[in-house]
Amino acid sequence: MKDTILLVDDEEGIRKVLSISLADSGYDVLTASNGEEALGIFRTRRPPLVLTDIKMPGMDGVELLRKIKQESPDTEVIMITGHGDMGLAIRSLQFDAADFVTKPINDEALEIALRRARERIWMRDKLREYTENLERLVTEKTRQLVESERLAAIGQTVAVLAHAIKNITGGLKGGMFVLEKGIERDDKQYLSQGWEMIKGNVDKIANLALDMLNYAKERIPDYRLWDPNRPVREVCELMRPRAEKCGVELEMDIDPDLPEIEFDLEGVHCCLTNLVTNAIDACVDVECSKQVKKVVVKSLQQDDGAVIYRVEDSGCGMDEATREKIFRMFVSSKGTKGTGLGLMITRKIVEEHGGTITCESQKGRGATFTIKLPPRGKSAAVSRARQCA
Template identity: 35%
Template sequence: MAEPPERETPPAEPASERRLLLADDEEGIRRVLGLTLADAGYEVLTAADGEEALAIFRRERPAIVLADIRMPGRDGIELLRAIKAESPETEVILITGHGDMELAIQSLKLEATDFVTKPIQDEVLEIALKRARERLAMRRQLREYTENLKRLVRKQAARLVERERLAAVDQAIEGFSSAFRGLAGDFEGGVRFFNDLPCFVSVHDRDLVVVSANPLYESRLGDRIGRRSWEIYPERRDDPYRCPVALTVESGQSRRSEETIEAADGARFPALVHTVPIRNRAGEVELVLEFALDISEVTRLREELRTTQERLAALGLMVSSVSHGVKGILTGLDAGLYLARSGLAQGRPERVAEGLEVASEMVERVRRVVLDVLSFAKERPLEARRMTVAEFAEALLGVASHKARRHGIELVAAVSPEAGEFAVDEGILLPAMLNLFDNAVDACLAAPERGPHTIRFRAAGDAREVVLEVEDDGVGMDDAVRDRLFELFFSSKGKAGTGLGLFLARQAVLRHGGGIEVRSEPGRGSTFRVRLPREPREASGAPPQTA
């Protein structure tokens, strides 16, 4: 009976994930809680205030920080902000009093792992610490999965290359072995060997003249008996003495090189060329035997391999990027659900409403991430239909206004009566424009001190094209961000962004034969201008225009 397979043991928890920084201004709490944590297997560092805690964090880099929310000087909220700005993956748990519930909710919005209330119960603290360790383990496993994916890509690529090489070698060996078996029979077999080789075979004299060629050579390259050896090499005609036969005559050595050959019909193809010197009794090179193999198929396979490698690499990046984005959304969803649960427990409907609003926004963000991933993974052909610009704008604003209104941002729209009609694939262009609106809302939320904010939408056009503009008065962008804005997986929002939205928006505009321009300065907002032809035409590859 076969033995049952061994269970896969989970990777051991690194010692670094058990290093913890305890920050509290009360010495008694630091001493008692420090002993409790040490007994639980943690390496405990202690600090008496927020400034000391930040200094120790920068020096020791503990994986978990447990801090009192109220400390003199830099309090727990400020310490949380500073740590998350420098090390977003550090897990921070805050200690609160019964009257600090609003600060506790604020800490969750700032991506704190959890909070525990005084007096601290061992069971509650252990649950919070267990959650922090689980999040650390999840990120560690995600990094390991990403590295494994990269190694798999490299391994598979090397295996494909080796398989192609071995297949080509096997084919050549089989052909030559069969031919040499015939050659061993009689002299006439040598003629069959020369004529039946599955490559271009020719014999050249020392004056670089073709003296013989097999049928495949003559059928593809033409009747070249008596003509110059270099004539089939278009890239060697300006310097004929650098052709393979001439170099073999000069050096007296066999040579192998990749060349471009021109066929009798003018078509060009890549070839692997091998030349062998044939010497007379005096040891001088008398003739040169040249073998040339068409490697067009090998070149095509190389290109397919390169494309596959790029797609697999992009897939790995997408997995990493989307994982970080979804992780941030789940943190926000946790905060919303906590608000709703605590509101129900306390009989406070306004808190329930706030929690449901946060949860609803997080679900909408998940939906957008999934749609972006689907758009990236599978591109469908355009299905354009004619509609008025006003109809398109109405559908767009009906969705965009909801998010703007929810965040207290005014949305002002101006659709010119002369905008007219255009042919557009609404299913592709509408999500693209919504990505621009999402970007505008996020830019406004990143500059709360400059509120209240306004987003302006304009639609106009002339006889040839339609122009759609989305303008915000948010945080703006510098040149470095603006130049990379439409790159795949680039995001200026840190963990809150996947780097897919604006890339897909630009691709959608380009597929309609249009273009997208960006004007932005730090602190002065941004304007995205989309130009679309009245009739779509497939296009891609143009870089975004910036100003």
């Protein structure tokens, strides 16, 4: 098809002479006597080259050029013009004609124009081929990279899980040993200690499994109209016995005038529970017994309608290295006490709302976690943008 050319001219003599010349040059020549006929042939055969006179009765060459380019921008069109038609020739170039030759047609000038048109077709085909090859290469390399990262993530997850399970298994074996000694000696104190060790490690297994299920579970926030202070009150009431047992003051600092907003009550409740639990544990880890151990849960609303939840503690705090990785999988500042999934689950829920979570902390100076939930409309837009990215 690249050697096929459509010749359009209303003068039969010119068509015959040019047809012979083009055929001798190796072209398969299609001919048309006017623009309408040429357009019909073009739509049927789709030749890559068109050589057309500019001035023709009915549809002239410029109009034919315009219609061909609308349907097939890659087709190269060379215009034939008289000496007095230079204005039309220049206009044809504005419609992306490949070139023009003047009457009487010089064979060398025509061959140069055709060669340039063929070169443009060749360059375009090569560019398309290179682009397609590059796209295939990028797609394949991206697939390989994603697969490598997936396998690396699986390997890291398996390694950390194996380590966590090994620690729990060690705790279970220790509890079993103490329990067996208690049975051998008929010692109730040993029996009680061993049993408590076993129960504690069984709880760790249950928490680990539950955290993994919560993180893996795909869920869409169940948006309903709620009082934004409700999850704060419920979480503080739920966690107060634990705080008192640990010697930690648990306080609320809420704005009672907050208007109702749409959010997922269960999700926000889970987030605040995780943060308050971590805050209490951080206070327990404080070495100085004289320091006041306090956790404060705050709620407020910004001018843009966003609701802010803030959990502040006077606990052990974190250094910069720990703070930068606390939202990563299986990274915990609690050592063997935590699964490392709580903050990941919290961030996942917050981002499902289109919100953000940040942490400010210094070693020995406590920590402040801040959740920002945008208004419902902005939240949905942010969530969609993140999914597209």
